[in-house]
Amino acid sequence: MTAPIAAPPAIAARAVDATKVYGKGDTEVRALDGVTVDFPAHAFTAIMGPSGSGKSTLMQCVAGLDTLTSGQVFIGDAELSSLSEKQLTLLRRDKIGFVFQAFNLVPTLTAEENITLPMDLAGRKPDKEWLDQVVRTVGLADRLHHRPSELSGGQQQRVAVARALASRPEIIFGDEPTGNLDSRAGAEILSFLRDAVKQMGQTVVMVTHDPTAASYADHVLFLADGKIVDRMDEPTADAVLDRIKQFGR
Ligand SMILES: Nc1ncnc2c1ncn2[C@@H]1O[C@H](COP(=O)(O)OP(=O)(O)O)[C@@H](O)[C@H]1O
Ligand SMILES: [Mg+2]
Helix, strand or coil, rough: CCCCCCCCCCEEEEEEEEEEECCCCCHEEEEEEEEEEEEEEEEEEEEEEECCCHHHHHHHHHHHCCCCEEEEEEEECCEECCCCHHHHHHHHHHHEEECCCCCCCCCCCCCCHHHHHHHHHHHCCCCCCCCCHHHHHHHHHHHHCHHHHHHHHHHHHHHHHHHHHCCCCCCEEECCCCCCCCCHHHHHHHHHHCCCCCCCCCEEEECCCCCHCCCCCCCCEEEECEEEEEECCCCCCHHHHHHHHHCCC
């Protein structure tokens, strides 16, 4: 049993007319061009699109790591631009988990210490039962006292995923989290993210350009030139691949 928590809103995150422009004049790039989208709670959403379509920019702006040029982003009820820098830092710390392509583990710490590091830094005690469940589900119980250099790439990324889940965030963002892994290790991470959604009620938003990775999600958003051009529910790898081919990319 884990401690009861208040029911989160049905929409975990939302972008409204999100626009991000880099540069000025001749060098202007419209990385996001009026994106409006809801990310449902307790669901796994994949963001797909060709290189340069704005996937990372969308994720970073929705996750509060970057700011929009215009438009709004909500995490739960909080509109990010209305928050102070301090409030934003706390929201990122308490409500959001991140998994990137690079594992970003601290080499001198054990797997377990890496997993609890963000909470230790925040001076918070991990919920022991939740942490046990995370470690069990992610299949790391016998690796907790190993350092990153003693773990395979797949195991290191599992540590990174466990770290993202440890504080029981309301939403987890991943940018190509399986991009550095072979297909088997990638499949393990993707299965785990799916289990975290199905069995633990987590919310996951993942950027990927891989149709197989996207097939683990409940919903897929397709971006092109900074706009959402399509979406798909209950995707299969074949359906996603067909969809991409249809677009000629
Ligand atoms: N910091 C930046 N400065 C200038 N242009 C950027 C910056 N970050 C991204 N871009 C541009 O914005 C567009 C979208 O980039 P990005 O969101 O990284 O795409 P994706 O993740 O889909 O490959 C690209 O044209 C990219 O070159
Ligand atoms: Mg990217």
